[in-house]
Each structure stands twice: as structure tokens, then as C-alpha cells.
Amino acid sequence: PNGATANLNDVRAAWQTTADALLRNVANVVAADLDAYTVWKHPLIGPLTGREMLYFTRYHTQHHHASLSRKQGTATT
Numbered sequence: 353p354n355g356a357t358a359n360l361n362d363v364r365a366a367w368q369t370t371a372d373a374l375l376r377n378v379a380n381v382v383a384a385d386l387d388a389y390t391v392w393k394h395p396l397i398g399p400l401t402g403r404e405m406l407y408f409t410r411y412h413t414q415h416h417h418a419s420l421s422r423k424q425g426t427a428t429t
Contacts, residue, residue, distance in 0.1 A: 389401060
């Protein structure tokens with residue numbers, strides 16, 4: 353593969369490693385604890401519980417993934 357493809361594969365592998373680690377760690381959290389504490393104070397959207405931060409992170413990551421996928425399609429055609 354060319355350099356761009358190899359780099360993209362590295363990014364995908366790192367992304368998957370991080371996602372897998374997050375899922376393993378979240379699996380050990382008691383569900384009630386996700387709502388019990390404010391754990392982040394986001395500068396724009398304010399204080400967030402663990403559950404809210406996970407939802408926000410999921411949405412935000414999907415947004416960036418879609419953007420990168422569109423850019424990749426544009427760059428490879």
C-alpha cells in the first residue's frame with residue numbers, strides 16, 4: 353500500500369484500540385454512578401455527568417468520523 357493508505361490504516365487501528373479500551377472501562381462502571389456525579393465541566397456546554405459525557409463523546413466522534421470519511425472519499429477519487 354502507498355503511504356496514505358498505510359497511515360490511514362494506522363489511524364483506524366489506533367481509533368479501534370481506543371474505542372475498545374473505552375468499552376472495557378465503561379463496562380466496569382456501575383450504571384447509577386454515571387448519573388450521580390458531575391465529572392466534567394465543559395467550557396461551552398457546562399457541567400456533565402459521566403453518562404452525558406459518554407453520549408457527547410459518541411456524537412462528537414461520529415461527527416468527526418463522518419467528516420473524515422467524506423474527505424477520504426474526496427481524496428481517493
